[in-house]
Amino acid sequence: MSEIDRYRQETTGLSATAMIRWALSTFGPDGVSFASSLGAEDQVITHLIAEHAPQIPLFTLDTGRLYQESYDLLERTRERYRLEISVYFPETKRVEEMARAHGPNLFYESVENRKLCCHVRKVEPLGRALGGVRAWIVGLRQEQAITRQDLRPVDWDEANGLIKISPLAAWTESEVWDFIRRHDVPYHAFHDQGFPSIGCAPCTRAIRPGEDTRAGRWWWERPEHKECGIHLGESAAGTAGPATTSPAPFGIQEIETS
Numbered sequence: 001m002s003e004i005d006r007y008r009q010e011t012t013g014l015s016a017t018a019m020i021r022w023a024l025s026t027f028g029p030d031g032v033s034f035a036s037s038l039g040a041e042d043q044v045i046t047h048l049i050a051e052h053a054p055q056i057p058l059f060t061l062d063t064g065r066l067y068q069e070s071y072d073l074l075e076r077t078r079e080r081y082r083l084e085i086s087v088y089f090p091e092t093k094r095v096e097e098m099a100r101a102h103g104p105n106l107f108y109e110s111v112e113n114r115k116l117c118c119h120v121r122k123v124e125p126l127g128r129a130l131g132g133v134r135a136w137i138v139g140l141r142q143e144q145a146i147t148r149q150d151l152r153p154v155d156w157d158e159a160n161g162l163i164k165i166s167p168l169a170a171w172t173e174s175e176v177w178d179f180i181r182r183h184d185v186p187y188h189a190f191h192d193q194g195f196p197s198i199g200c201a202p203c204t205r206a207i208r209p210g211e212d213t214r215a216g217r218w219w220w221e222r223p224e225h226k227e228c229g230i231h232l233g234e235s236a237a238g239t240a241g242p243a244t245t246s247p248a249p250f251g252i253q254e255i256e257t258s
């Protein structure tokens with residue numbers, strides 16, 4: 001039995017809380033971390049970690065293109081849970097080179113340019129943030145996008161060379177919001193203004209009634225292109241497993257975090 005199959009067997013039927021506790025006991029506080037994009041799902045996981053497994057390290061990425069409201073939520077989350085949330089930034093030199101070569105709004109010009117920007121501002125910092133861990137926890141759900149329909153609670157993340165744990169994989173959107181209201185979890189102000197998913201300011205818009213929940217991210221691109229590289233290969237993870245137990249910190253090919 002592969003390592004992934006064993007983990008899947010151990011976690012079958014577990015609640016989100018139990019999955020998070022399992023991740024801590026299996027990988028230890030130095031072997032797993034939680035990547036928060038401050039979206040609704042990630043706020044649920046932050047709450048669960050604060051309540052049930054506060055030893056798990058949390059981090060977020062500051063791409064340099066976020067909304068002010070995202071920083072406001074980060075501050076409210078820090079105050080509410082008294083957790084240390086590490087913030088990782090892109091490398092200055094790479095941002096400067098990219099802006100010099102392609103201008104400040106390169107992402108609108110081509111998918112290639114958009115992925116370059118996501119790589120510089122998200123993937124590379126993510127690789128640094130994940131350095132040294134064996135597994136990471138994310139707030140992905142199956143019903144969020146066509147690229148996530150086959151998402152499983154425990155997957156092998158080929159791009160990052162890590163085990164990816166999605167405690168909310170099977171949750172519905174209404175379950176997320178029921179939880180947020182029941183526990184008074186802080187959430188992004190834009191969720192009340194038609195933004196189901198919030199990323200960088202130039203690449204996120206509100207959605208119209210009936211639109212797919214991911215329609216507001218990179219709205220000028222076709223749906224199958226809408227991953228920033230952080231979560232590539234979700235549906236292709238299958239039963240493959242790690243070749244070694246060491247992470248590949250800079251093994252990410254492209255990028256998105258939420």
Ligand code: SF4
Pocket residue numbers: 063065107114115117118119121122199200201202203228
């Ligand atoms: S979401 Fe947009 S601004 Fe943010 S890193 Fe990707 S392309 Fe750049």
